[in-house]
Amino acid sequence: MLRTEGVYMRFGGLTAVADLNVEIDKGEIVGLIGPNGAGKTTAFNTVTGVYRPSEGTVRFKGRDITGKKPHEITKRGIARTFQNIRLFKDMSVLENVLVACHLRLGAGVAACTLHLPGYLKKEREARAFAEGLLDSVGLRSLADEPATSLPYGKQRRLEIVRALATKPELLLLDEPAAGMNPQESLELMEFIHRIRDEYDLTILLIEHHMQVVMGVCSRMYVLDYGVTIAHGGPEQIQKDPKVIEAYLGVD
Amino acid sequence: MKIPNKAKTALALAAGAALIAVADASLGPFAVRILNLSAIYVILALSLNLLNGFTGLFSLGHAGFMAVGAYVSALLTMSPAQKDMNFFLTPIVPWLREVQLPFLAALLVAGLCAALVGLLIGAPALRLRDDYLAIATLGFAEIIRVLITNAQPLTNGAQGLKAIPKYSTTWVVWGAAAAAAAFLVLLLRSSYGRTIKAVRDDEIAAEAMGVNVFRVKVTSFVISSFWAGVGGALLGHMITTIDPKMFTLMLTFNILLIVVLGGNGSITGSILGAIIVTVLMEALRFLDMPMNLLFIRTQGLPGLRMVIFSLILMIVVLYRQKGLMGTNEFSWDALSSLARRLGRKGGK
Amino acid sequence: MLAIDNLSVHYGGIHALQGVSLEVPEGKIVTLIGANGAGKSTTLKAVIGLVKASGGSVSWDGEPISGLPTKDIVRRGVVLSPEGRRVFPNLTVDENLSLGAFCRSDKAAVAADRERVFSLFPRLKERMRQKAGTLSGGEQQMLAVGRAIMTSPKLLMMDEPSLGLAPLIVKMIFDIIREVNASGTTVLLVEQNAKAALEVADYGYVLETGRITLSGPGRELLADDRVRAAYLGEAG
Ligand SMILES: Nc1ncnc2c1ncn2[C@@H]1O[C@H](COP(=O)(O)OP(=O)(O)OP(=O)(O)O)[C@@H](O)[C@H]1O
Numbered sequence: 001m002l003r004t005e006g007v008y009m010r011f012g013g014l015t016a017v018a019d020l021n022v023e024i025d026k027g028e029i030v031g032l033i034g035p036n037g038a039g040k041t042t043a044f045n046t047v048t049g050v051y052r053p054s055e056g057t058v059r060f061k062g063r064d065i066t067g068k069k070p071h072e073i074t075k076r077g078i079a080r081t082f083q084n085i086r087l088f089k090d091m092s093v094l095e096n097v098l099v100a101c102h103l104r105l106g107a108g109v110a111a112c113t114l115h116l117p118g119y120l121k122k123e124r125e126a127r128a129f130a131e132g133l134l135d136s137v138g139l140r141s142l143a144d145e146p147a148t149s150l151p152y153g154k155q156r157r158l159e160i161v162r163a164l165a166t167k168p169e170l171l172l173l174d175e176p177a178a179g180m181n182p183q184e185s186l187e188l189m190e191f192i193h194r195i196r197d198e199y200d201l202t203i204l205l206i207e208h209h210m211q212v213v214m215g216v217c218s219r220m221y222v223l224d225y226g227v228t229i230a231h232g233g234p235e236q237i238q239k240d241p242k243v244i245e246a247y248l249g250v251d
Numbered sequence: 252m253k254i255p256n257k258a259k260t261a262l263a264l265a266a267g268a269a270l271i272a273v274a275d276a277s278l279g280p281f282a283v284r285i286l287n288l289s290a291i292y293v294i295l296a297l298s299l300n301l302l303n304g305f306t307g308l309f310s311l312g313h314a315g316f317m318a319v320g321a322y323v324s325a326l327l328t329m330s331p332a333q334k335d336m337n338f339f340l341t342p343i344v345p346w347l348r349e350v351q352l353p354f355l356a357a358l359l360v361a362g363l364c365a366a367l368v369g370l371l372i373g374a375p376a377l378r379l380r381d382d383y384l385a386i387a388t389l390g391f392a393e394i395i396r397v398l399i400t401n402a403q404p405l406t407n408g409a410q411g412l413k414a415i416p417k418y419s420t421t422w423v424v425w426g427a428a429a430a431a432a433a434f435l436v437l438l439l440r441s442s443y444g445r446t447i448k449a450v451r452d453d454e455i456a457a458e459a460m461g462v463n464v465f466r467v468k469v470t471s472f473v474i475s476s477f478w479a480g481v482g483g484a485l486l487g488h489m490i491t492t493i494d495p496k497m498f499t500l501m502l503t504f505n506i507l508l509i510v511v512l513g514g515n516g517s518i519t520g521s522i523l524g525a526i527i528v529t530v531l532m533e534a535l536r537f538l539d540m541p542m543n544l545l546f547i548r549t550q551g552l553p554g555l556r557m558v559i560f561s562l563i564l565m566i567v568v569l570y571r572q573k574g575l576m577g578t579n580e581f582s583w584d585a586l587s588s589l590a591r592r593l594g595r596k597g598g599k
Numbered sequence: 600m601l602a603i604d605n606l607s608v609h610y611g612g613i614h615a616l617q618g619v620s621l622e623v624p625e626g627k628i629v630t631l632i633g634a635n636g637a638g639k640s641t642t643l644k645a646v647i648g649l650v651k652a653s654g655g656s657v658s659w660d661g662e663p664i665s666g667l668p669t670k671d672i673v674r675r676g677v678v679l680s681p682e683g684r685r686v687f688p689n690l691t692v693d694e695n696l697s698l699g700a701f702c703r704s705d706k707a708a709v710a711a712d713r714e715r716v717f718s719l720f721p722r723l724k725e726r727m728r729q730k731a732g733t734l735s736g737g738e739q740q741m742l743a744v745g746r747a748i749m750t751s752p753k754l755l756m757m758d759e760p761s762l763g764l765a766p767l768i769v770k771m772i773f774d775i776i777r778e779v780n781a782s783g784t785t786v787l788l789v790e791q792n793a794k795a796a797l798e799v800a801d802y803g804y805v806l807e808t809g810r811i812t813l814s815g816p817g818r819e820l821l822a823d824d825r826v827r828a829a830y831l832g833e834a835g
């Protein structure tokens with residue numbers, strides 16, 4: 001599904017990501033963990049086209065997508081959330097999701113402005129789809145509230161739903177559990193499993209809540225200073241001395 | 252009895268049309284001129300607001316697009332004889348001398364030409380960071396002016412064009428204003444409109460949601476240029492003379508002022524702002540005349556009008572930083588809740 | 600001492616705080632825990648004057664501060680380290696820290712605090728000239744905490760300081776809070792990591808949909824079945 005081949009990302013003299021080789025199969029939930037500033041978000045940014053990697057190739061479903069624009073990559077089926085929540089702040093909760101629906105609407109500026117019947121039908125369908133998604137995370141009743149008036153934890157859920165509205169095949173989640181308490185994190189884990197099955201997704205996620213990572217990911221990559229220092233299943237990673245030293249600490 | 256909102260809107264539109272008809276028939280030519288000027292400013296303010304308020308692009312090139320529209324429509328509607336009278340220094344190029352289109356067709360072509368220029372300017376300029384766009388568009392507007400001044404055989408240069416057919420009747424300008432408003436309301440309420448606002452709120456997130464940010468910006472820029480061209484054309488057909496000096500930064504600034512005053516990102520605000528500013532500018536004209544103030548007799552202070560006007564503006568901006576409407580729009584529900592609140596206050 | 604008495608906040612029709620009363624005694628660490636949307640951030644914002652209270656009162660050091668503009672409240676030594684970092688993205692790390700110390704005149708102490716922040720977060724020292732907006736999420740969080748320390752407040756209110764930090768650093772953050780407190784700063788802490796928060800806190804309050812439903816010394820709450828079930832993710 002996703003494959004990065006020797007991806008490097010440098011900022012001036014700083015190598016944020018070095019020789020990243022990640023491979024994810026369809027239907028997997030894979031984790032990307034590591035200390036602060038290890039290069040996890042940067043790795044996401046090279047996959048989603050926010051940055052063009054300094055070196056290396058990114059392949060999605062076998063096709064080279066290195067250096068494509070972010071919107072083209074989204075169109076091909078990769079969606080993401082942002083670590084520093086980036087909702088459209090002057091828009092309602094529902095509108096935030098509807099923006100993401102536009103991609104698959106297939107209506108241009110003329111059809112939209114003229115409110116052609118074809119467009120109206122698709123718009124109604126998009127609304128129903130968006131409302132259903134909001135319902136699935138318990139945000140339906142807040143649909144008309146301004147997005148930024150939501151408490152932090154709900155803004156995170158809205159980000160996930162908005163990404164889902166682009167109908168992705170691969171979903172990249174950047175710290176979905178940040179701002180949630182342990183109980184809410186448990187619910188989030190169930191939610192992640194559920195959307196994977198329901199929407200037939202492959203998921204790559206960055207997370208610092210070990211309970212969540214170990215609970216949902218079948219395997220994970222560990223980065224430190226941009227370098228992949230470990231790779232394997234939850235148990236293996238938790239025992240890895242390098243990972244404990246750089247990231248987990250001893251309990 | 253509860254009247255559905257759609258019916259209310261239809262009634263209000265009919266009432267508005269009736270009001271304009273009455274005003275057109277009963278007001279003197281001076282007042283009608285102000286009425287019509289308001290409509291033209293409505294179009295111009297709306298088109299600039301699409302960029303500034305809804306797409307989050309700061310453009311200072313509006314006067315340039317207006318100039319394109321004004322010249323194109325004027326040249327396309329004048330008869331060969333009228334053109335000959337204008338171009339007495341350098342003769343007009345023959346092909347342009349002959350073409351003559353009906354007014355509405357010329358108006359459309361004027362808008363399309365402005366839109367085309369918008370595309371040519373926008374495609375490179377919108378790749379720049381947003382702060383550079385203001386400078387690039389400002390430069391463009393100046394270049395257009397220089398081009399018009401120097402392209403004698405096409406534009407009659409610095410002499411400008413006189414005796415342009417006076418097609419901008421009350422019905423035409425208000426019809427065009429209504430069309431512009433309806434166009435923008437429909438556009439902005441649609442799915443495409445949401446992507447426009449998304450680009451304004453967060454470009455990176457918009458890209459990640461599959462919005463082609465560059466394409467959206469260019470589209471918005473082209474649409475805005477189109478309506479600026481139409482507005483410029485109507486202005487030419489109203490005052491019947493145009494010359495390059497009309498289309499300076501000052502003109503863009505006036506429109507910008509209406510947009511900010513009415514509320515950046517509010518269609519209702521731009522409409523109200525355009526009408527208020529136009530009427531006020533005329534109403535305050537007496538300030539420039541000699542006055543008798545009880546004991547003091549002033550000699551007439553040209554410029555006093557602008558001073559007072561700027562003061563009013565500053566006060567409005569101080570007390571309502573987001574303009575009259577903020578980013579809010581008129582809606583029947585908002586109106587009735589406002590009426591209820593006022594009623595409760597009055598009842599107490 | 601910070602005393603919040605019967606505080607109410609409305610957002611339009613939403614009654615976000617419905618008569619919240621709590622106390623933060625001088626020199627103590629008090630924590631406020633609760634689910635998403637309970638009103639924790641709203642409580643902190645109301646204290647600092649960022650949202651208007653619709654009822655009740657807040658006093659600090661025996662003087663009422665409700666209704667005062669935020670800058671006056673900050674002048675009295677009450678500081679909020681807001682949720683979701685809010686660093687100045689176009690300023691460098693160094694400039695962000697300097698802004699934290701903006702109101703202070705004791706140059707030597709400011710310099711000492713700067714050194715302290717750098718020794719707590721060596722990463723910030725490495726990146727002194729980097730623009731804060733290009734830092735990683737966790738690095739920005741370190742900067743936000745560092746900036747709060749630089750203000751040297753009498754009362755420090757922290758809204759989710761551990762957000763987005765790696766497990767190792769999270770442990771460190773709670774040590775830092777303890778240390779800041781030991782050096783004389785009163786702390787009001789809002790945290791999703793309820794376990795760690797209750798461990799460092801002298802006293803805790805549980806907020807549920809705008810009301811305080813439970814309070815007690817940190818250790819007692821940690822042992823409370825309701826708290827364990829709802830906020831620690833353990834079956835009750
Ligand atoms: N545009 C940039 N310019 C300079 N340095 C950058 C830029 N973007 C990221 N960095 C640096 O690259 C490193 C990796 O950042 P990244 O955001 O990928 O970390 P991360 O693994 O996501 O960390 P966290 O868990 O804290 O979010 C950081 O040290 C960061 O400061």
Ligand SMILES: Nc1ncnc2c1ncn2[C@@H]1O[C@H](COP(=O)(O)OP(=O)(O)OP(=O)(O)O)[C@@H](O)[C@H]1O
Nearest residue numbers: 149150151152153610615635636637638639640641
């Ligand atoms: N600006 C606002 N406008 C309208 N409602 C708001 C606004 N800010 C907060 N609210 C509402 O007030 C309630 C409390 O929100 P608050 O942000 O205080 O929650 P919280 O306890 O901090 O949650 P979290 O743990 O997710 O940060 C929520 O229901 C939220 O929707």
Ligand SMILES: [Mg+2]
Nearest residue numbers: 041083735736
């Ligand atoms: Mg990150």
Ligand SMILES: [Mg+2]
Nearest residue numbers: 152639640682
């Ligand atoms: Mg909060």
